[in-house]
Amino acid sequence: MQLEIENIWKSFDGQPVLQGISLEVIGGEVAALLGPSGCGKTTLLRIIAGLEAPDNGRIHTNDQDITQLAPYKRNFGFVFQDYALFPHKNVAANVAFGLRMRHWDKPRIDQRVTEALALVGLAGYESRPIYELSGGEQQRVALARSLAPAPRLLLLDEPLGALDRALRERLMLELRGILKQAGGLLGRPEGMTAVYVTHDQAEAFAIADKVAVMRDGRVEQIGPP
Template identity: 70%
Template sequence: MLDLNAIQKSFDDTAVLRSISLSVAAGEIVALLGPSGCGKTTLLRIIAGLETADSGEVLLDGEDVTAVPVHRRGFGMVFQDYALFPHKNVGQNVVFGLRMQQWPPEKANGRAAQALELVGLAGFAQRAIHELSGGEQQRVALARALAPAPRLLLLDEPLGALDRALRERLMLDLRAILKQAGGLVGRPEGITAVYVTHDQAEAFAIADRVVVMNAGRVEQVGRPTDLYARPASHFVARFLGMENILPAELLGGQPPRAQTPLGPLVFTDLPNSLPVGAATNLLIRPEAARFTTADDTGENVVHGRLADVSFRGRYQIATIVVTVGETAVSLKLEFDTAETLPDIGQPVSLRLNPQAMILLP
């Protein structure tokens, strides 16, 4: 439905987007995920028509809209700070887009009421903007964007201005609303949306597909589960919050092994593109370790010291320091809360599950 073709953009000779190509299917929610300054917001603004690309094209249903001005694109957009019109009340805000489309007032008000109901703010039409809480403002912004039945909904860090607890709750609501909005906008396949965020939990919770961006490039595209299972690069793994990444050299063999600072480790997941001897990184998932006895001499057994424990509710994170010769390697590993850990400072022995380790390409 939406196709981006080799989009490039620089500000004052600094490249912000380096040839981005991307397709979004009808009814799909795609998240652009990346650290601040990766170009995700600029890309969104280029899709909206608020910014012009230096080169490349934006296609909508196969039609080139690169030169179409922003107000003729028929999109909806939710801004990070909501950008509600402070001099209009809730109802006037929501009805604004419909007025631009010359809807008769009667019908427009009905549609606005529907949109407010969809976001759970029925009866709020007469309220002034400054009377609303942050969460309510966010919902008004969503209703305002949805009311004119946009072909494409763009969301720029819509939960970024909210506190953590509210954000957690709205994440789930937001996905539900977007999936239901197809009825309101008359698209049975559901609304098509591009969602910009720097928060991986948010991207995973809301999007059907996630585009990880870094320094103006796409690092990886995939469903949340795929991304989690097979991060395509060191950057993606780090950005998704995985911490145990060790330099590794592929030794080959079946099952494959890699030489790491912890000694040779056996693992099962090998990207097929890597030749033997390649220098790369080994990712150890936090759930990879089981305790074993100090005299265990089997494969993937490491001996270290428990440095710290952090309680996280259903699980606990143990920091384990393994000293091999001169170098100390620190691993962050998750254990069930039910499991009794040794005292801090005690030696521990661990066996690492080969299936919970992958070699990053």
């Protein structure tokens, strides 16, 4: 799936947050939005997701204008820094949540949960309570939940930001492999198309195929890591 971001502008209370952002992400590519806090990268991610509306500019996927399309109609996955898991549900129930919302039947749900957990290195964790898992394991569950419904695009907002440095360094190397292998699960040989927000240069360089460096609401540079 190809994503095109065209001349996006956004202000809050008269203060410009995004100023003419344009970016293209080709199918199977992982693009990182890299920049300090307040540069506009999370606002841009929310506009891509449909959670915020731009003041000007357009968002296209595969040449379709989705700028005004409701978030639930975009079929995008979203991974948050705080995981956003259901603490009272076990691992399988968390991963299955989006599948149940899409009215998949139980055998199909069970199969996809097993596949998604194996992909993120948590095979056999189905019955484990969320509160027994480490931070790294919880983030893997959140990733499996987002990948399970086969989203067209995966959006990741500082997904490793809540982890300690040593664990973050280990997971960022594994995460790129997971995103590339996800194509097999989703029936997309090119891999998972993703936009990854981070303030950490090492993280962006380890995970992304393309890095867009942002500052003060603008993209200053785009290129391979």
